[in-house]
Amino acid sequence: xxxxxxxxxxxxxxxxxxxxxxxxxxxAIGRDTGRLEGLRQKGAEAFTANVTDAAALTKAFSGAKAAxxxxxxxxxxxxxRDYQEQVNDAIVAAVRNSRLEYAVVLSSIGADQPEKxxxxxxxxxxxxKLNGIAALKAVYLRAGYFMENILPQIGVIQDFGMTGGPLxxxxxxxxxxxxxxxxxxxxxxxxxxxxxxxxxxxQGQRNLxxxxxxxxxxxxxxxxxxxxxxxxxxxxxxxxxQMGMSANMxxxxxxxxxxxxxxxxxxxxxxxxANTTPTxxxxxxxxxxxxxxxxxxxxx
Numbered sequence: 001x002x003x004x005x006x007x008x009x010x011x012x013x014x015x016x017x018x019x020x021x022x023x024x025x026x027x028a029i030g031r032d033t034g035r036l037e038g039l040r041q042k043g044a045e046a047f048t049a050n051v052t053d054a055a056a057l058t059k060a061f062s063g064a065k066a067a068x069x070x071x072x073x074x075x076x077x078x079x080x081r082d083y084q085e086q087v088n089d090a091i092v093a094a095v096r097n098s099r100l101e102y103a104v105v106l107s108s109i110g111a112d113q114p115e116k117x118x119x120x121x122x123x124x125x126x127x128x129k130l131n132g133i134a135a136l137k138a139v140y141l142r143a144g145y146f147m148e149n150i151l152p153q154i155g156v157i158q159d160f161g162m163t164g165g166p167l168x169x170x171x172x173x174x175x176x177x178x179x180x181x182x183x184x185x186x187x188x189x190x191x192x193x194x195x196x197x198x199x200x201x202x203q204g205q206r207n208l209x210x211x212x213x214x215x216x217x218x219x220x221x222x223x224x225x226x227x228x229x230x231x232x233x234x235x236x237x238x239x240x241x242q243m244g245m246s247a248n249m250x251x252x253x254x255x256x257x258x259x260x261x262x263x264x265x266x267x268x269x270x271x272x273x274a275n276t277t278p279t280x281x282x283x284x285x286x287x288x289x290x291x292x293x294x295x296x297x298x299x300x
Contacts, residue, residue: 001025003064006072008035014182015068029060052086057094066102075245084122092129104185107140110265117265118256140199143181144174147284164229166257169211176204180277201269205280220290
């Protein structure tokens, strides 16, 4: 049996569905029972738990041969780093108490750095804390920049006729679709052919700049002249807060952007078939960006 944290989320849901499709037993962990219903109907055991509750996670991991571990997003947390450490400590206690043997952990490019990477510092800490459990065998999947991070650009295009953000327009990013992260995690979990602890990068289908990304979006939505603008933090922070982020989370995102811009946070592995995933940005735009842009425009 496999235990999956964040089973209703972008990556966890894919992990759970892939394992179920292979006939495996899955314990789908989430804080909202309703959001787990689809997986329950596919044969998963729905397990409601708060990821900061070590006792609940210990129950969730008990009897599992392996688990998918992650820190679920919480963009409204008044102190996101405190939230991350609460989750980290609960996960680590539950792994110890349940004597979990195998784990695949959602981490990030940049998790090799102990500071100045915004929310990725919490993933560095999670890796380090899990490294302290000698009996645990773990793979840390250090994923690239989520393609889903560009979804808010739909509103920016509608309101301002451009894309914009804190990153340099010419910065090459390892962009990845979250469905590919879930598929890669499921593959590792199905094989369980690893020992010790190791980090593996997932770099997406190819590296892209925001300028290239913007051109691809523009071509897909009938705006071939669409341009990208790098915007100053003082302008972006209020916009992030207006979108629903806490002020603390906005500051952390801007810190991460600076780490990417400076090269402090970057991929360490050469690109290879092992860290390249299949979904190109064009497919993501066609399936996720263009339909939402059209729907938003129709409703305007």
